[in-house]
């Protein structure tokens with residue numbers, strides 16, 4: 180397994196991977212396939228500059244992802260956000276997402292004091308994964324997402340990296 184942060188030069192493999200993730204798990208992400216499919220290539224490339232996109236590769240193929248960015252205002256820059264955790268189904272339960280999560284947490288430690296993320300309440304596997312990595316639920320947002328007229332609540336989760 181190799182882990183690295185994508186650059187804008189990787190935008191084509193990232194676009195393919197990301198759109199596939201959104202199509203495969205429509206209820207588990209805040210963003211929709213249709214929304215990102217309709218982005219221009221330039222918008223997609225620019226979007227990549229707003230986060231560090233950590234990816235795990237197996238035999239040179241991108242198999243798992245985790246995005247990270249820190250908030251930008253004076254009063255919020257101590258907070259980081261993790262988004263877009265996804266492992267291709269055939270590579271799951273082999274430790275790829277865990278390796279990425281550990282790498283992102285190390286990266287975050289020198290930049291922020293806490294990391295936030297959200298997890299749809301019905302996503303048992305995602306929830307187990309985040310709890311295993313030390314995240315705690317600090318609230319639950321009702322009807323956080325609406326997908327095809329169905330509402331989904333989201334757990335708000337935080338991990339204090341300064342402890």
Ligand SMILES: CC(C)(COP(=O)(O)OP(=O)(O)OC[C@H]1O[C@@H](n2cnc3c(N)ncnc32)[C@H](O)[C@@H]1OP(=O)(O)O)[C@@H](O)C(=O)NCCC(=O)NCCS
Pocket residue numbers: 204207208243263264265266267270271272273274275276277278297298299302304305307308311
């Ligand atoms: C959640 C996800 C990213 C985990 O990726 P992964 O590469 O399979 O994760 P790992 O192999 O590193 O698993 C680490 C831990 O996650 C949990 N986990 C992963 N898959 C699991 C499964 N099928 N059943 C139960 N627990 C599971 C376990 O706690 C596991 O640790 P363990 O093996 O010691 O029990 C992956 O299942 C996925 O892409 N799901 C769809 C997208 C999604 O829900 N993303 C999260 C959005 S909030």
